[in-house]
Amino acid sequence: MLVQQQQIQFSEHSSLYDLIIPKDNLLRKINELIDFSFITDELIHTYCVNNGRMAESPIRMFKYLLLKTIYTVSDVDVVDRSRFDMSFKYFLDMTPEADVINPSSLTKFRKLRLKDTDxxxxxxxxxxxxxxxxxxxxxxxxxxxxxxxxxxxxPFLAIDVLRERSKQLRKVVYSFDEQWKERMPEKNNENDLEKELAYSKELEKRLEEDPSVSLIPAVKDPTRFKIKKDKEDTQENLILSKDTDAKxxxxxxxxxxxxxxxxxxxxxxxxxxxxxxxxxxxxxxxxxxxxxxxxxxxxxxxxxxxxxxxxxGKENLKITSEQNIKVVARLNPSITQGFRKDEDKFDYNKDADRFVCPAGHMAIRKARGGTKDIGENQVDTYYFDVEKCKSCPLTEGCYKEGAKTKTYSVSIKSDLYQEQISFQETDYYKEKAKHRYxxxxxxxxxxxxxxxxxxxxxxxxxxxxxxxxxxxxxxxxxxxxxx
Missing domain, CATH: 3.30.420 (Nucleotidyltransferase; domain 5)
Known part of the structure; x- marks a missing residue:
């Protein structure tokens, strides 16, 4: 059950706030700057107003989350600090002697109250x-x-993590004694987790038997190289990313x-x-x-x-020109002057100067063909890794089976966007560009x-x-x- 947010219930200790929280305190300034009642207005539909146990004020719960962000602390730490930090209690509209919430309440607040809120x-x-x-x-x-x-x-599979750890361990050992290259167990070249786990255990066993390398700090450090007990343990602790939305x-x-x-x-x-x-x-x-x-x-x-x-890009320049908005952004032939198919599928990454396919794979190289210095005859061709294309879930209609290469081409047209090119030379453009930092x-x-x-x-x-x-x-x- 939810009741409207109440003002601080003043006690004999409330005057402490005026004594110990200075006027220039950030939390005092925020409290004075903004009225947090909009939080209740937005979330009231997620509460029952006439039944159940008394709920903690949504404003106070939101302020807990805000404190957590301002000071970059965990749920447990922000609640713990709220027990003794008077500026926190003041910000949370609590009396100095009031008790705090259980940290798990913040998780419930996020999941039950904020989940479907924009x-x-x-x-x-x-x-x-x-x-x-x-x-x-x-x-x-x-x-x-x-x-x-x-x-x-x-983001990696358990077998990939094991291989990387084994690689780093071998590298450390070789830096001390290259003769170990002949004493290492035979590597597992199959995509089999059990075999990779067996190789890792054998590698660990051989190194432990030799005091000259087992005492090397990087080898001895359990956080640097740790082998799990069995396949299930390895998969549980080195699982492919649980974050399915991340790419x-x-x-x-x-x-x-x-x-x-x-x-x-x-x-x-x-x-x-x-x-x-x-x-x-x-x-x-x-x-x-x-x-x-x-x-x-x-x-x-x-x-x-x-x-x-x-x-x-062409679409951005078109949309902004219709609203008479100037775009202070340096033209790039690959995205501005190019003519290309599947424009809505292949994204251009300006940091890498490469196109990224719909599956998220980036081109491994690019080449320019055509007659030099004659823009309308030039083509930028971007090459993708065909091994990834072969096993890609989006391969149908994108990669032709048996093809040795997968490319994506952009035809360069030098006669477009003359107005934007001229704008780039103006004093207004140069002055505004200084603000990008x-x-x-x-x-x-x-x-x-x-x-x-x-x-x-x-x-x-x-x-x-x-x-x-x-x-x-x-x-x-x-x-x-x-x-």
Whole structure:
């Protein structure tokens, strides 16, 4: 049963707050800045108002989650700190002597109350409206970019992990004594977990029998190389990722990550106005229309979009030109001037300068054909790993059985987008482009200060919830600073 949020029940100790919590305390400023009653309005339908045990106030539960994000602590730690930290108790509208909740209540609150709520857009909308009300947003430009968040789970199969650990162990041993190359057990070349486990155990046994290598710190360290007891134990502890929504994305042609992408739009005053969470393999450019639409719905007047080359695609330029919006993004022939089929399926990764297929596999190389310096006759061809294509679940209609290569081509047309090319040379473009660094700094703040570098739960819905709390936090802090 839920009753409306009540004011602090003042006790003989309540005056302590005025003595020990300074006026410039962040939590005091947040409490004074925003009215949290909108949380009750949004969640009241998830409670029974006239039956059952008395429920904890949704505002207080939400504030627990906000404290957790502000200070990057766990459920247990935020509750434990709320027992003795008077600024926490003040922020939670508790009397100094009041008891705290059980940490498990936060998990139930997320699953039962917030699960089906569009918390991401709700919290961004509230902070943007607050920023407009306080007069801190004056520009008509938005800066767009995407930041990646690692999944909290392991993306590899148990057999892959065992092989990598064995490889690293052998490497350490060889660095001390290369003669061990002749004494190693025969490697398992079959895709059989039991055989790989047997090889790992035999490798471990031989090293343990020789004191000259068994005492090497890197070999002795149990966290560096640990063999499980049996196949079931290995599969349980080294299981393929439980995070089925996370996918492999690429930051460059050589480096990759397993997780999610959060696509952001932000004003020049560094207030985030829109966010879209996708799996890691998605391209940046296709999300621009959503970011623009959400920003406008949140009350932002946009006349300029600032971003990198990923956002200069043909569809983006067409949509923005219809609204008389300038795009400050460097043209890239592969995505802007190219003519290509399956444009809605193959995404361009501007960091790696490669296309990514619908299954999330990135091209391994590219080559340009045609007559040099004659744009309309040139073609960029991207080559994919056919071994992955052969076992890909999307192979039908994409890869022809028996083919030795899988390619994707882009025809370069140099006579398109002359207007955008001319715009790139203007002083306005060059001046606006100087603001793009700001969103990189915002991404860094989200990751380093508020734990957005790694997901704390499985699934894209939980990733959206985590993003909502982190963005709400940085927006409130920014509004306070600008005021």
């Amino acid at each position: 918390l991401l857009n709700l919290l961004i909308n509230k902070t943007v409206a607050l920023a407009i009300e306080k007069g801190v947003i004056r520009s008509k430009s938005i800066i767009v970019d995407a930041t990646h968040t690692l999944s909290r789970s392991n 492999t994305g690429h930051k460059s042609a050589e480096s990759s990550f397993f997780g999610y992408k959060t696509h952001l739009a932000m004003t020049e005053e560094r207030i985030i106005t829109a966010a879209v969470v996708t799996s890691g393999e998605k391209g940046d450019g296709p999300e621009l229309p959503k970011l623009l639409e959400i920003s406008q719905e949140n009350g932002i007047e946009v006349d300029t979009i600032i971003g990198d080359g990923a956002y200069s 700001k969103i990189e700094a915002k991404n860094s703040e989200l990751k380093n200060a508020h734990g957005f570098d790694r997901a704390i739960s499985y699934g894209i819905n939980n990733m959206q919830m985590q993003g909502a709390m982190a963005i709400f936090t940085v927006n409130l802090k920014r509004i306070i600073k600008l005021m």
